[in-house]
Amino acid sequence: MIAVDTNILVYAHREDTPWHEIALDRMVDLANSGAPWAIAWSSIHEFLAIVTHPKIYNPPTPLGKALEAIRAWQESPGLRLLGEGPGYFETLSKQATKGKVNGPKIHDARIASICLHHGVKKLWTADRDFSSFPELTCENPLV
Numbered sequence: 001m002i003a004v005d006t007n008i009l010v011y012a013h014r015e016d017t018p019w020h021e022i023a024l025d026r027m028v029d030l031a032n033s034g035a036p037w038a039i040a041w042s043s044i045h046e047f048l049a050i051v052t053h054p055k056i057y058n059p060p061t062p063l064g065k066a067l068e069a070i071r072a073w074q075e076s077p078g079l080r081l082l083g084e085g086p087g088y089f090e091t092l093s094k095q096a097t098k099g100k101v102n103g104p105k106i107h108d109a110r111i112a113s114i115c116l117h118h119g120v121k122k123l124w125t126a127d128r129d130f131s132s133f134p135e136l137t138c139e140n141p142l143v
Helices: 006-013 020-032 041-051 063-074 088-099 105-117 128-132
Strands: 002-004 037-040 079-082 122-124 137-139
Touching: 002 020, 006 020, 006 041, 006 063, 037 041, 037 105, 041 063, 041 079, 041 105, 063 079, 079 105, 088 105, 105 122, 105 128
Parallel strands: 002 037, 002 122, 037 079, 122 137
Antiparallel strands: none
16 A cells, blocks of 8 residues: 655645646546555645645645645545554654654654554655655655
8 A cells, every 4th residue: 555645745736836747647646546545644734734834835725725635535435544543652662763763753753653553565755754764665756
């Protein structure tokens, strides 16, 4: 199963990013593939925080439009929304310790741990910080 990181969601949504077309094409292909795919709830929250932030985008995405994008992703029958569950803390502890992460990288450890906890084999991301978690295969779908 492939999970999609926040940055790919943002690029697929925001038409003013240079990676919009390719990110949107890859997301549409994934959503229409019939295969299971995933987004961590923490990435959904981060997506909302980024695209609606007036200091990041001018103009920011109105909240209603951002929520519509999430609803559209949820229409894909293969989508699994992933969160923490029983046993998650052990995965987080292991990944944070092995990755020697702290501070803001804990958020990346959270996403990696949620993915690993749910059996995700690959994370689509343009963020190189996930190299701290070698148990999770990361791929940049934009290149």
